[in-house]
Amino acid sequence: MLTTGQPVRSSFALALLGTLVACRQTLPTVGLPDTLAAVLTTSDGHLVSVLVELPRPGVEPVVRLAPGGIAVDQGWTLAVLATPNRAGDTETVVMDLGDGRQNDLLLSGPTRFESIDRGGVIVRDDAAVWRIGPAPGDGAVPYPMVPRPGGSATHIGPAGGFGVRVEDGRLELLLPREDGDWTPVIHDVKTLIGSWWFVADRLPPWQRRVVDDRFKQVGLVRPVQGEVTIDGRLDEWRGQKSLAVDKPSQILVGQAGWRGVRDGGMGVAARRRSDGVLVLGVRVRDDAWMPGCDTLTVRLPDREINIDLAGDTIQLGSDWRAVIGRDGASERTVEVGLDGVSQSHGVVAGLMIELLDSDPGEPVTLLATAPWPAAVALGAIALTPAGPERHAPQ
């Protein structure tokens, strides 16, 4: 139940094989899936959807997350939103994002989500297994076959060997070139509801829009050890890799009005000084500066600061300070010193950096390093080579 689209791809593989035999060519890589979509539940029971651009050797995987369950496969996309209410019931919305059909249903009593396929979502309650489709007004229909919950799924592509599984609370991928080694990508996972492999460039335009509108990239700011003077000048950061925030998948609000990297974008890096202070170095690019509106926000789970990019120095208490410099007309250089902020496994938990770009007569654009604070923890394993330390299962 966990793989769909196999017949399509298998017949494609057969057709491709026929062509190869006839032409005596080597196997091309065109047509191999380059993206994984998965819907999963987290350890705290939330439905979360993930897109992973398959990691290549030496290149970090790009992980994008969306709240709720969104199944994306070559040719169809289905969304499931499930909200438990106080009575212990679950308000469920199943949407076919291709034709706009939407089915709202209240599922009474404890409900477990088992899988998603083109026809809808499969759920289980105390009594039975049910299918809920996207047609408005349709109820839950008894589902004859009991799907296997979670576990691993393997996709037979033209080269074979793709796999996805949940192991010890981690979503892991198997890729053909990795000699049987599973790559962990997401942390804090309870169950795998469904997974699909596809070629992103071959998505129809409407599906591409769904992907770009709903799935947002998770980026981690990883501090390195080093000294830095908080003066708004980024000279000493030269040579340090920064996290670029300048792509549509990093725009949380106002994607339609964003006109590219010159309109608004930033690069973020971090250092941990020997005195323990965490320093962020941020280079912001904008085509029009709006005093009081263009704002850099540093967000941590228990605190946030808003930095007006038209200012020069902002002191917040005795422990946090920001200094803003200028580099030509279109760039601001910001250094932010944060005392008392800890990190583990090379990552500051829940750290998000946002840029609010406001231009005269235009709607605002909000770019961010991650879609929501908890997403940083979920995606942390993908972006730190060793991943968080995990205890053996009890």
Ligand SMILES: [Ca+2]
């Ligand atoms: Ca400096």
Ligand SMILES: [Ca+2]
């Ligand atoms: Ca702008």
